[in-house]
Amino acid sequence: MREILAHRTGEEMALNDAYLNPQLGRIVRTLGLDRTWVAGEGAHLIDSEGNRYLDLLSGYGVFAIGRNHPEAIAAVRDTMAANTANLPQLGVTLLSGVLAEQLLARAPGSVAAMVPVNSGTEAVEAAIKIARASTGRSRILYAEHAFHGLTLGSLSLNGDAIFREGFGPLVPGCEAVPFGDADALERALARGDVAARGDVAARGEVAAFVVEPVQGKGVNLPPDGYLAAAQRLCRDAGALFVCDEVQTGIGRTGRFLALEHWGLEPDLICLSKALSGGLVPVGAVLVSRAAFDGVFDGMERAVRHGSTFGGNDLAAAAALATLRVLDTEGLVARAERLGALLLELTTPLVERYEVVSDVRGLGLMWAIEFGPPPEGGARRSIWNAAERAQPGIFSQLIVGPLFHDHRILCQVAGHRMNVVKALPALVVEEQEIRRFAAALEEVVARAERIPRAFLRFGVGMAGRALTARK
Ligand SMILES: Cc1ncc(COP(=O)(O)O)c(C=O)c1O
Known part of the structure; x- marks a missing residue:
């Protein structure tokens, strides 16, 4: 690496244009x-x-x-130096368990288990699947102008046509409601009660409402009382209330989780981005006991959702260091x-x-x-x-x-x-x-x-x- 960094610095744009994303190169140059x-x-x-x-x-x-925080770097180095038994797969590891313990200790009592993933969009994909499997319902509601990631499931919850065009058909059963409008959410939740069951296109009852507490695209703040009302409406309708805190979580809004501003108790919480100090791809979904058990409900179903690198030691180590830095540096x-x-x-x-x-x-x-x-x-x-x-x-x-x-x-x-x-x-x-x-x-x-x-x-x-x- 030293050799590459010393001798090839300056070639980034040429390499990008040749092998990566020349259109991005044009934007950057323009x-x-x-x-x-x-x-x-x-x-x-x-x-x-x-x-x-x-x-x-x-x-x-x-x-x-901050970029390249020495404590996060040291945590990754220490973990590598320890030659940990990373990713045994048929086996369990210490660091992701400690991370789950620490994240859940900081989260509301409504969540009790963690599903480790590697990115924000993977966290949202997991949330969609967990919501569907644990409720036995198919419809997913999301807010207009939302951004939840760019893989197919998350993209199906994306409020912006520019991301969606050309990639359809997207996941059926996903439906936008205006952000900040509890009445519209109530109507969308209620529609399922009268619609025919079993038609996954847009009918049936709602499995979940997925929402960013503060929308990243445009930094849209929720009107007073909206998120609490949304949570209550979801509970009444038997739908899960999912907070996507991929961007707002880990201290960004002046609380460890943005949901603390409104005392929310979601069924699922999606985390990623800042969790590992920016060093290692990381993500996590914090899940209520009921939803978790509704998915992983037997030995045969123990691995029905997961990802090869989910819960890897380097991500967990960087995340644990990040949590410590958040505390020690206030x-x-x-x-x-x-x-x-x-x-x-x-x-x-x-x-x-x-x-x-x-x-x-x-x-x-x-x-x-x-x-x-x-x-x-x-x-x-x-x-x-x-x-x-x-x-x-x-x-x-x-x-x-x-x-x-x-x-x-x-x-x-x-x-x-x-x-x-x-x-x-x-x-x-x-x-x-x-x-x-x-x-x-x-x-x-x-x-x-x-x-x-x-x-x-x-x-x-x-x-x-x-x-x-x-
Ligand atoms: C709220 C939110 N959810 C999900 C994502 C997707 O995360 P990733 O880019 O890691 O897939 C983002 C990314 O900006 C986001 O802001």
Whole structure:
């Protein structure tokens, strides 16, 4: 590895274009983001010229304890040095058991067992299967604008056509309800009572409602009382209530699990992303005893769901170190404090700038939304023309200068939306949060003047996918 890193650094883009994803390469070059990244440290990425960039993407949220945290690295190294009897398969291991014990101790009493997996989408796939098998029902409800991953089952719960187009037919029996609308959920749950049983297309009773407590795409916060009402409605209808905490979990929102904000007690909780400090792919589904026993209900059925690498020692070791770091460094409380500071510093932009329509967040999951300038002026015409050419293009006027002028990496929060999102590492320094808020204001003030060049930029970009994934 030393040899490769020493002698081939700088070839990343050529290798990507030849063998990986040249369209992604085009996006990165078009936006001028094609740095040679050589290191990551805490909340920062470092390029080959030694420049430090504040990383507000955190690898789509995996680096909550910061990039390359020494304790997580040491845990992986120690486990390798111990030559553990990893993955005996017909046998059980210590580390994933300790991880399950520690996760369940931090979770609500409604869950009692853990199904180990390797990624967020695998966690959601497992949740869908567990819900169906344990209830004997087939319909799965999900919220509009949801993102639960890109394998076929999770994709069937995806609210965004751009991800779904061309991959159908998707899993039958999956149906969207508006996020935040408990009445719509109640109606969708009730429909099953009158529909014919046994038709898996869209009829029959509901096995589960799967929901992100805060939606990652767009950072949509739930209205007051919504999630508690959803849980109650699910219970009344005999459907399982599933919280996808792949993005919101592990301290991100200022609680270990976001569901703590509302005192929820789900039947299933999906975890992944930050759980292993970003070092090793990892995931877990925390499951109620009843649902678990409804699936794994006999020796013959002991392995009816699972995955070869699920519960591997390196992932468990990195996850255990991550939990310890969260505690010893007080990162959950830190996320709450710095998230409140970020909101305090950025909320006034709504009043100060016509193009800022909203600022929102929970803990260190934050977003700013842009809207058109008032009717009548030239700026409005330019905005309209550019947005017609490429919806969501205005947000590129924010993300680009933040990167080029301020060395801050952040993302557009979803396709065709003017929402810029930040998921900083929870170890981010307060002064970096202040620097981001000041840089953002400078960039917004400049972008609000909407130069004519923007129109050319927007038209030039038309048709290109410029948006980070979720
Ligand atoms: C809420 C949520 N669920 C599931 C996933 C899928 O996770 P993965 O990319 O690890 O498959 C994501 C990824 O962004 C997510 O945000």
